[in-house]
Amino acid sequence: MSTTLQELRIAFVGAGSMAEAIFRGLIENKVADPDRIAVINRSDRDKLERLQARYGVQVSFDTEGKNALIAAADIVVLAMKPKDVESSFAELKQHLSSRQLLVSVIAGLSIGKITALLETDAPIVRTMPNTSSTIGLGATGLSFSAGVSAEQRGLALQMFESVGIATVVDEPLLDIVTGVSGSGPAYVYYFMEAMTKAAVEGGLAEQEARRLTVQTVLGAARMVELTQEDPAELRRKVTSPNGTTQAALQTLDNHQFCEGIVRAVFRAAERAKEMGEAIAPGVNQR
Ligand SMILES: NC(=O)C1=CN([C@@H]2O[C@H](COP(=O)(O)OP(=O)(O)OC[C@H]3O[C@@H](n4cnc5c(N)ncnc54)[C@H](O)[C@@H]3O)[C@@H](O)[C@H]2O)C=CC1
Numbered sequence: 001m002s003t004t005l006q007e008l009r010i011a012f013v014g015a016g017s018m019a020e021a022i023f024r025g026l027i028e029n030k031v032a033d034p035d036r037i038a039v040i041n042r043s044d045r046d047k048l049e050r051l052q053a054r055y056g057v058q059v060s061f062d063t064e065g066k067n068a069l070i071a072a073a074d075i076v077v078l079a080m081k082p083k084d085v086e087s088s089f090a091e092l093k094q095h096l097s098s099r100q101l102l103v104s105v106i107a108g109l110s111i112g113k114i115t116a117l118l119e120t121d122a123p124i125v126r127t128m129p130n131t132s133s134t135i136g137l138g139a140t141g142l143s144f145s146a147g148v149s150a151e152q153r154g155l156a157l158q159m160f161e162s163v164g165i166a167t168v169v170d171e172p173l174l175d176i177v178t179g180v181s182g183s184g185p186a187y188v189y190y191f192m193e194a195m196t197k198a199a200v201e202g203g204l205a206e207q208e209a210r211r212l213t214v215q216t217v218l219g220a221a222r223m224v225e226l227t228q229e230d231p232a233e234l235r236r237k238v239t240s241p242n243g244t245t246q247a248a249l250q251t252l253d254n255h256q257f258c259e260g261i262v263r264a265v266f267r268a269a270e271r272a273k274e275m276g277e278a279i280a281p282g283v284n285q286r
Pocket residue numbers: 013014015016017018019040041042043044079080081082084087088089105106107128129130131182183
């Protein structure tokens with residue numbers, strides 16, 4: 001019988017938004033028990049106390065305790081910011097062993113560089129999740145190092161499928177996944193901010209404006225999902241000849257809406273690559 005996440009100890013190194021989105025999803029969906037989830041950060045004690053009180057996860061406030069939690073884990077999730085990678089990996093590598101499965105959520109950081117910086121033979125899963133994992137609607141891209149066994153692949157997929165959808169891609173494609181679904185929620189929020197702003201400027205109360213905007217975005221996304229129709233076809237169904245929608249879409253085109261989104265996605269992908277390259281630039285990838 002194969003191992004399930006419930007039987008394993010998972011340590012999150014980095015207690016930020018992305019780590020919380022994942023472990024909250026795992027706990028609320030009952031895929032992992034909070035008493036087997038450890039959350040580690042560098043120094044913010046208040047944050048750890050809040051996370052412990054809210055989710056029942058394991059924390060430690062001293063270095064020895066934190067290192068023990070990392071060493072005891074079967075899966076170690078690397079969830080710090082790219083700028084903290086070099087310093088945290090230098091410390092972390094002393095407490096890891098090759099029996100552990102390493103799961104990185106760090107944008108742009110290649111499997112080769114993780115291997116080199118941690119001087120490890122451990123199997124590595126590089127992922128690009130998003131914060132919608134918090135509510136079980138995440139979208140995650142994953143790539144595996146050569147040493148990841150079939151069972152470990154299954155565990156990594158179980159982890160991210162329990163908080164949304166997951167798709168395995170060739171490692172170079174993780175940058176474009178970052179541009180689409182990693183950063184993507186922010187583009188949608190930005191769009192929603194603009195819709196709400198216009199609604200308020202048009203005279204609606206803030207709360208009403210927000211309610212209409214949320215339902216419109218939710219409804220449109222569900223229409224694409226449930227009807228399986230092409231978004232372009234669904235758009236055509238809203239657009240009466242010479243009507244209001246056509247006038248609005250023409251205005252969006254005048255402001256290069258589509259081109260702006262395409263450029264934004266590619267710029268995010270390019271930025272992921274830049275960020276990865278900026279981490280320990282001299283290191284020889286393995
Ligand atoms: N926020 C998002 O939407 C997404 C973030 N990511 C990736 O997730 C990673 C974390 O991002 P966020 O959660 O947004 O950042 P954040 O700033 O919210 O959290 C980073 C955490 O790392 C901790 N940390 C820093 N140095 C440490 C060390 N030496 N030892 C232990 N913990 C340490 C900090 O205390 C903090 O709790 C980044 O690498 C980012 O690229 C990936 C996908 C989406």
